[in-house]
Amino acid sequence: MRYTLLILLFSLGSGVLFAQRATVSGLVAADDGSPLPGATIGVSGSSLGAFSDADGSYSLTLDPGTYTLQVTFIGYANATEEITVSAGQALTLNFTLTEGFELNEVVVSGSRQPERITESPATIETIFSREILEYAGNPAELVARQKGVDYFRAGLAAPAFNIRGFNSNFNAKNLQVTDGRFSTLVATGLPFGPLNTTIKEDIEQVELILGPNSTLYGPNAHNGLLNTITKDPRQYQGTTFTLNPGVTGDGDAFFSARIRHAQVLSDKLAFKVTGEYTTGTEFEWADSVFIDRVGAVDTLGNPIPDGQAEGYEELELDRDVEFLRGEFALHYDPSDKLNFKLAGGMSNSTYLSPTNVGRNQIKDWQVGYLQLKASGNHWFAQAYYTSSKTDSTYSIDDRTKQYYRLLDAGFSDAEARGPLSYASGALFQDASNRLNTEFQYYNTFGQLKVVGGVQYQLDRANSRGTYLLDENEDDFIEVSQLGAYAHLTYDFGGGWRGLAAARADNHEIYDFNFVPKLGLLKIGEMGTWRLTYGQGIAAPTILNMFGNLFGGLILGNAEGFTLADGSMVEKQRVEKISTFELGYRGQLKKSKLFLDANAYYNISRDFLSPVTVVGVTTERGDTPIEEVQAAFGTFGGLVATYINFGEVNTFGADFNLTYYFQPELSAYVNYSYFDYSVDEDNTEENDFNGDGVVNFLDILVNAPTHKVGAGLNYSGDKWFGSLFGRWVQEYDYFSSFQIASRSYPDLVYRGRPIIEDARSADSYNYGPLGGFVTFDASVGYRFSDRVTLSLAANNLFNTELREFTASAPTRGLYTLEFRVNLPPRRAK
Known part of the structure; x- marks a missing residue:
């Protein structure tokens, strides 16, 4: 680092070089x-x-x-x-x-090199900086406007999305990437989401890949990929201030203030800094937690029969939302053939987060990164370090249960609310980090384009003994993986182009995996047809492998288990998907009408299950279970863990039609279809719940069959605005203890009949998700090049919508955005 700084100082004083x-x-x-x-x-x-x-x-x-x-x-x-x-x-x-009306957008996610979107070998949805800045609300809301995406407003602070089915409240199958680095938590593999460090004003482009792209990005680019590209300070200079007040449909206020400053110091050196402070109040709602009490009395003082469950509101629910985030980047270019970039960021977040077992109270969760990148004409290399830290995040569900257990045991209310309320494993601490390195080479040899690279990742997870099988803050769980990829495209002439790609990974726990991809493109004057075959894998996360929750009731499955009857539970393997896809993107007969469509067929094997009870165990790997399970005296070796099971075929299609009345005004409509088939006679592999029947309770597709969206966009010299509506078909949703389903009184899930608007396991079944129509609208005015004022309304008519489990029914969000752009100071 010392030598890098000396080089920078030297080049600042080298005016002779600048003149060249x-x-x-x-x-x-x-x-x-x-x-x-x-x-x-x-x-x-x-x-x-x-x-x-x-x-x-x-x-x-x-x-x-x-x-x-x-x-x-x-x-x-x-x-x-x-x-x-x-x-x-x-x-x-x-x-x-x-x-x-050429489709001339340039994307990078499909091949990790710039290419026209019509010539990409993947289905890519794009959101550009102009759209983001003209929308006064959370830019994540623009993901809802893309075809093929299941979008959820899981409360004020936690929007989420899924692609092509198999969603859950702990979904690590959609990879999040920012400026070439993985933006995922170390221990859980979950996308950063609200924990991210990037502010809205610094986003140049968002690219959303539908389907697997594991050959280039590795494990967990499985269902899809969200790639965020930030602005280069050499191309986006100046200072931007934004004030963003708003109000929810409940009448609660929220507020955000953001700043970005970018400056070119010379023709070789430029930098940027960003910052954001956001505060607000989550939608007013408290979930029901069901507790089997012993020796308790109800609110009237009458005894509650032992073992009878009572529903209680979440204990000491804190609806405060607060985010503090910022980034910096320093770009140094000795020449147009050699570039260096040093970047870093940090965030501190407090909000409510839905999980498989109720909500987590996220308290001051800090995420940080430092990235160093160098690039030349035909190569780039990078190394980046990611950290995650929290001391006081906890499971509201488990703390609520422990509170009532303590009351039933004779403790006072104050004692039951104190440190003992976290004693059953409710507290989650984290002090994890990750190191990633990558080298990539790319070049063109005649008609052949080559992209190849190697990646190394070292995860170092530490929960301070709270939710992983580590013991203290010095005991790190380390897992490494090494991967190499090659991506070849050959231009046969006449508009025909072929693709062959492959990736090989060696995982410390899951050994060797090979992932291929093949494609054929026909590039015409008006658009491109593409036919592709690709595979993807989803590797179990560190939580899946080494989890230790609630006194060892839930344990990770990196080594397998021996059951009391002598049978074995195999250790987890990677989940695999194979995808065949046919797509077209282009104009229709030189008109102002554009079509973007795809149809796909997936074969999925070895699902990574949600946490499930496997029975009474005697060993985890070669270790006696009493040495692993902290609450062995209570559970006696009874373990819930994660397993692989089954094979299912899924299929669907996504369509988008866009019509440009003029360059400033366009209208579009999206439609997505998704369904599945499964061999119901194969009970050995597909009967996940062991009831002797294969049905939807084994597969847990968790996605609507039909979705429709339509919108109108206008972006003129002064005025701009949009109107968007979407319809989501009603569908059943199961995610561990969380259920959102219509009634199936003859079917049982986790030991209880499935009844709408009634207790389900330890939570409450409020009924199916979806089944709604909602509208969003925005309008804005540019007073000058420097001053812009805009308004946005999500859920325009303030309809109560249930979009996700373990989260509040969402209502309206109404936002005002005032932005000032100050011109850059030109370097002399």
Whole structure:
């Protein structure tokens, strides 16, 4: 690090070097003269480029030579210009774009290299910076507008999504990536979600891949991938202040204030810093916790029969929401062939989070990262460190139960609310970290494009003995994995392109896995057809492998178990999926109508089950269970854990039609279909609950069959706005103790009949999810290039919606956003 700083200081004083490069700058405007902010100015055949500012201006620095510049902007035809620049030259070059409807967005998630979205070998949904900034609400809400996505407002602070079925309240099958680094928690594998460190104003682009993409991103890019790309300070300069007050449909206020500053110090050095403070109050709602009490009395003082369950509200529920987050990045470019980036971020979060066993009270959970990246013309290398820390997060469900157990045992109310209320395992602490490194090489050899790389990951999980099989803050559970990938595309000519990709991983616990992908693309003048076959894997998380919850009642399954009858429970394996997909994206007969459609067929094997009781055990691996299970005196070796089971085929289709009335105004409609089939005669593999019958209670698809969304977008020079509506079909949902289902009085789940609006296991069944229509709307006005005011309404009519289990029914969210953009200070 010392030498890096010396290099930076030296280059700051090297004005002679600065003069060797040329500067190209100008304006990008429509044919009516109005500026086009956010247009892409790219250098063909390289990753160099820039984006136009709010006034349409751009600037980029190049070494002497000849280049072809290409300018793209959605709704307009591309413009190209060949230029030759000499050392020290300052060239002014303006672009005027005419109306046209090419699909010219550039994405990187499909092959980890820039490519036109129509030529990507994956189904990719995109959300761009302009859409994000013109929407006054949480940018996560824009995910709900994409086809093929199940979106949930799990309260004010915890939006979530799922892709192509098999959702749960602890879903680690959708990988979250930010600027090339995994944004997932170390121990649970869950996406950061609300714990993320990136602010809205610093997001350049969000890319959402539907289906597996494990060849490039590794395990757990299984159902899908959310890739967030932040803004380069060299291309997005200046200072932005945003004030974001709002109110919920309950009448509770929330507020967010954010700042971003980016500055180019020279033609080699630039930096950015961001910050956010958000506070609010979660929707008013308390879940029911059912407790089998002994020697207790009801509120009237009458004895409660021993073993009878009573429903109680969550104990000492704290509805306060608070987020503090920020990031920095320093970019140093010795030349246009060599770039360095040092970035870091931190967040501190407090909110309510739904889980399989009720809600967790997230208290001051801190996430941080430090990333160093270097790149050249044909390679990049990175190393990054991720940390996670919390001291006082706890399970509300378990603490509530322990409180009433203590009262029944004769403790006072004050004693029952004190430290003893966490004694049964309610407290979750975390002091985990992860180290990732990666090297990638990419090049073109004639018609062959090659992308290859190696990745290493070392997870070091520590729960301070609260929820993992570690003992104290010095006892880390370490799991390493090494992976290598290759991604080859060959241009056969005539618009035909072939893809062959593969990945090999060696996991410390799960050994070797090989994942292939094949594809064929037919690229036409108006669009592209693609046919692909790919595999994906979902590796068990550290919680799955080494969990230790509630006194050892729930234990991880990295070593397998021996049951009291001598039979074995095998250790977990990776879950596998194979996907066949046919898709098309492009214009329809040179009209203003665009189609983006896909149909897919999945074969899933060896499901990673939700936590399930396997019976009385005598050993975990080779260790006697009494040495592992802390509450062996209570449970006597009874264990719940995670297992593999079954094979199921899922299939579906996603359609999007978009019509551009003019570049500023468009309308669209989405439709998604999802269903499954299973061999009901194969009880040996598919009868997960062991009742002798294979049905939906074994498979737990947890997804609606039909979804429809439709919207209208307008983005003019001054006014902008949108209207969006979605319909989600009613569907049943099961996630461990959490049930949201219609009544099936002849069926049993976790020992109880399935009855709507009644007790279910230790929670309450409020009825199916979905079955609603909801509308969102937004409107805004640009007073100038510097000042913007906008409004957004999620759930416009304040309808009470049940979108997720263990979370409040959501109502309206109404947000005002006031943003000021200050122009950059140009380097002299």
